[in-house]
Amino acid sequence: STSTVSVGIHDISTATGHYALPLETLAAQHGIDPQKFLVGIGQEAMSLPAEDEDPVTLAASAAAPILARHGAENIRTVLFATETGVDQSTAAGVYVHSLLGLPRTARTVELKQACYSGTAALQFAASLVARDPSQQVLVIASDIARYALDSGGEPTQGAGAVAMLVAADPAVLELDPFSGVYTRDIPDFWRPNYLSTALVDGKLSIRAYIDALTGAWRDYREHGGRAFEDLATICYHQPFTKMAVKAHVALAEVAGQPVEKDVAAAQLADTLHYNRLIGNSYTASMYYGLASLLDHREDLAGQAVGLASYGSGSVSEFFSGTVRDGYRSHGRAAETRAGIEAREVIDYARYRELHEREVPVDGGEHELPRVTRAPFRLAGYSGHRRLYERNA
Numbered sequence: 460s461t462s463t464v465s466v467g468i469h470d471i472s473t474a475t476g477h478y479a480l481p482l483e484t485l486a487a488q489h490g491i492d493p494q495k496f497l498v499g500i501g502q503e504a505m506s507l508p509a510e511d512e513d514p515v516t517l518a519a520s521a522a523a524p525i526l527a528r529h530g531a532e533n534i535r536t537v538l539f540a541t542e543t544g545v546d547q548s549t550a551a552g553v554y555v556h557s558l559l560g561l562p563r564t565a566r567t568v569e570l571k572q573a574c575y576s577g578t579a580a581l582q583f584a585a586s587l588v589a590r591d592p593s594q595q596v597l598v599i600a601s602d603i604a605r606y607a608l609d610s611g612g613e614p615t616q617g618a619g620a621v622a623m624l625v626a627a628d629p630a631v632l633e634l635d636p637f638s639g640v641y642t643r644d645i646p647d648f649w650r651p652n653y654l655s656t657a658l659v660d661g662k663l664s665i666r667a668y669i670d671a672l673t674g675a676w677r678d679y680r681e682h683g684g685r686a687f688e689d690l691a692t693i694c695y696h697q698p699f700t701k702m703a704v705k706a707h708v709a710l711a712e713v714a715g716q717p718v719e720k721d722v723a724a725a726q727l728a729d730t731l732h733y734n735r736l737i738g739n740s741y742t743a744s745m746y747y748g749l750a751s752l753l754d755h756r757e758d759l760a761g762q763a764v765g766l767a768s769y770g771s772g773s774v775s776e777f778f779s780g781t782v783r784d785g786y787r788s789h790g791r792a793a794e795t796r797a798g799i800e801a802r803e804v805i806d807y808a809r810y811r812e813l814h815e816r817e818v819p820v821d822g823g824e825h826e827l828p829r830v831t832r833a834p835f836r837l838a839g840y841s842g843h844r845r846l847y848e849r850n851a
């Protein structure tokens with residue numbers, strides 16, 4: 460089926476956590492060669508939230524510039540993708556809707572399937588816009604990736620949000636109407652309701668990612684997907700940037716266009732800049748990869764790019780789109796770069812102290828220290844409610 464209106468990403472904007480921990484600091488603490496992180500997993504630093512930041516404040520901070528540029532009057536739907544939501548009942552997007560002053564005449568919902576749900580949100584948004592091209596959908600992917608201290612996953616933590624405005628006749632990326640999907644029940648990574656850190660079988664998760672992605676790729680091709688060689692590049696889900704390179708080598712092989720590791724790394728280089736510095740941002744990670752690509756390549760107008768989404772557990776989707784003429788003038792490279800550079804670099808002791816902080820469970824009054832300089836903050840807790848505010 461082909462849609463008659465062009466639908467896709469009209470604007471894309473990012474936000475990351477207030478703090479940064481260089482992975483050299485973590486390597487020194489654990490007495491291991493920093494090259495294992497810098498080269499072996501391809502990560503330089505990870506973002507961490509301030510005491511008064513959470514996935515809601517990151518999301519609102521990522522979305523605010525989109526509303527400043529385009530207004531909110533055509534937004535009828537807010538889709539909030541996260542696996543680190545703050546409430547079992549209310550959608551995190553409802554708090555964002557309130558913080559941003561969005562029109563009451565909008566629906567808001569939260570979507571979950573590990574790192575994949577940002578892609579579900581984007582695809583659902585595209586369907587809504589195809590049905591009524593006068594409507595716009597605000598899609599936000601926001602997460603704080605936390606693993607236990609001293610665990611294998613620890614160097615792959617991170618924090619970030621990506622907001623996208625999905626609209627007809629999009630300025631940035633027109634989505635293809637076909638895609639490939641894959642679901643398989645597999646225990647590679649999960650987080651029971653009673654834990655604040657994720658559990659993971661690292662080696663299994665890497666195999667599961669590649670299996671699911673190649674499954675989605677095959678389905679994409681069977682549903683009218685483009686040939687591998689027709690894609691200018693591919694943005695992969697990036698739990699750590701080396702994972703994208705591994706996935707690209709595997710996919711190229713399945714597609715009958717094998718590449719060596721270094722060639723794969725060079726082909727993906729433009730998609731890896733931001734994730735290398737902020738770490739895993741779960742649902743937002745692949746979209747940080749897309750932002751990185753758009754901000755670092757000037758020659759993509761009219762070219763097709765692939766998007767390879769994976770969420771543990773597991774669901775994968777491979778889809779694609781065509782970069783629009785003039786996309787460079789809609790970019791936000793300076794803002795994204797500034798957000799990354801503005802982070803406060805912390806030492807190991809401070810990192811450990813932040814990691815060990817716990818959310819109060821007594822339902823009492825708790826004020827949080829004023830730390831973040833982002834436009835929105837979590838002010839505290841009262842009566843088991845989270846109190847958000849615009850940052851003065």
Ligand code: HMG
Pocket residue numbers: 492494495496498499500542572573574575611612613614615647648659660661662664665668696697698699702739741769770771
């Ligand atoms: P590990 O056991 O710490 O590391 O686990 P390793 O021993 O496998 O080494 C990693 C790489 O560093 C290897 O390279 C080593 O050779 C290399 P590879 O063979 O893979 O190419 N290395 C060095 N390189 C240079 N100099 C050195 C050196 N030493 C070693 N001195 C692991 C790594 C990623 C498994 C761990 O960090 C982990 O468990 N992370 C969390 C899970 C994860 O990110 N999985 C990714 C796939 S699942 C996914 O993407 C979904 C997810 O985002 C969640 C969701 O969907 O919600 C996680």
